[in-house]
Amino acid sequence: MNASLGSGPEPTPPHAQGQHLGERAVPVRQRLAELRGPTVAPHPLDARALAALAANPGCERRALLDGAGVNKAVLAQALGSPAPFGQSQFAFMRGNAFEARVKSDGGTELLRLLGVEDPAGALTPDVSAAGPEGRTARTALALREATAAKAWTLLDHPMLALEVAGTPVYLEPDAVVVHPDGHWTVVEIKSFPMLDGSADPAKVGAAARQAAVYVLALERVAAQVAGAEVGHRVLLVCPKDFSNLPTGSAVDVRKQLSVTRRQLGRMRRVEELAAALPPGTTFDPACGPEELTEAVSAVDAAYAPECLAACELAFHCREQARDAGAVESLGRSVRGELGGLTTVEAVLDAAQGRAGDPSDPTVAALRRAAGLRAEVLGPAGRS
Structure with a gap:
């Protein structure tokens, strides 16, 4: 890496x-x-x-x-x-419509959520260019110029680059706002509602992990710009209650950023x-x-049941894991508890005393569990 x-x-x-x-x-x-x-x-x-x-x-x-x-x-x-994976067409269209609503009139509503008193005076540079490499370079230039200008600046769909496992990945956040003091804020716009000031924790967590990737990529650019600092609190913009009016909430992504940086660093090069x-x-x-x-x-x-919500190949990998009798198919927590026992067959053999070292804490725990099961269920529990 x-x-x-x-x-x-x-x-x-x-x-x-x-x-x-x-x-x-x-x-x-x-x-x-x-x-x-x-x-x-x-x-x-x-x-x-x-x-x-x-x-x-x-x-x-x-x-x-x-x-x-x-x-x-x-x-x-x-x-x-x-795998029935991905966003529905209806949800995709609803998300695009809400984002257009948030960014209308030069991003006036969006900037007001950040406390900008005069949104009309904010700069909105064009970051379009030919190809992802060109857009990345144009974004870096716009960020540098906005920081030097010391003015509120809204970058709509900038392009950032991040090297992952030895290959470049191009990322496109919804928006990045440059503050007059050189502070950069990532903006994540989602169409799920924020009811009474709070939203679904699972969806907020997913948005925070996604925003952390943008923050990580943005830090690569900020390191080369004098006076620039990337904020670890991103602005999450969602519809307020059951309306289409945007409301914002600051989300601290330091934990997600630390995890993402560490995990990406562990990956083998492609x-x-x-x-x-x-x-x-x-x-x-x-x-x-x-x-x-x-x-x-x-x-x-490395299949785990959590893959079913995050990977299109999860059904295929699950079938392979089940065919191999791999304990990973039962979940990461179960896999972690079983130590060197990597197959369901090995676990059953250890529990029934057909294999395994009795002094091994895992084997001993399995045999105690099997004994308790047999005691509770009687003859049926010994099968």
Whole structure:
């Protein structure tokens, strides 16, 4: 992992960083293009997927597929294990409509939520450019100019770059606001309601993890701008009660930021994972199910029931875990309690005294549990 995600040397300037990543990534991109298939365009990563990836850094399967730009939903369909995953079209349209409402009139309502007395006087620079690299460079320039100008500035859909497992990922937050004192605030706009000043904790948590990815990427830029500081309290904007009126809440993402930085730092580089695959491996959805199953099985996965809410390949990985009798299919907490017992069969053998060291605390606990079960259920409990 690049040292810029943890402690180490000073980050590379944004313009030089883009050049460095581009030059070094050429052979890697060619190899990843081969994995996707000769006619398959790369599927871009976003902050939502990156947050899910950081939540399960031990899953080399997801790291490789996401890094290679493989569309996991299409791959799951080709494998015969489609997952009803993702946002509905209705929710997508509702979210876009609410975001347009928040940003109307030059972002007047949004800036008022941040306490700006004269929203009409705020700067709204254009950050559009050709391609993600161009937009990233234009965003870095706009942030530098806004900080030097010491004026309220609203950047609508800026583009940020973050190196993940050796490959660049381009991220697009809803907005970033630059304060006159050089403070930068990430704005996350969601369409779920905020009732009586509070929202669904699960949805707020997901939004905080997503915003933490933006903060991490924004810190790479701020390190090169004199007087700039990225705030660890992001502005979450949601509809107020049952109306379409926007209301805001400051969410502290320091915990999520720390976890994301640490987890991303643990990931193996994508080129290492790709180099370990058998020659000719491809995830091209045009291939048959058997060939795709073999290709996917060549990369280790770290399945857990939580994957069902965060990964398009979860159904396929769950089936593989169950077929192998892996205890991971029962949950991470169960897996952690069982120590070196990695299969359900091994657990049952240890519990019934057919295998295992009696001095092992895990084996001893399983046998005590089996004895209590047999005592409560009688003869039926011994089967």
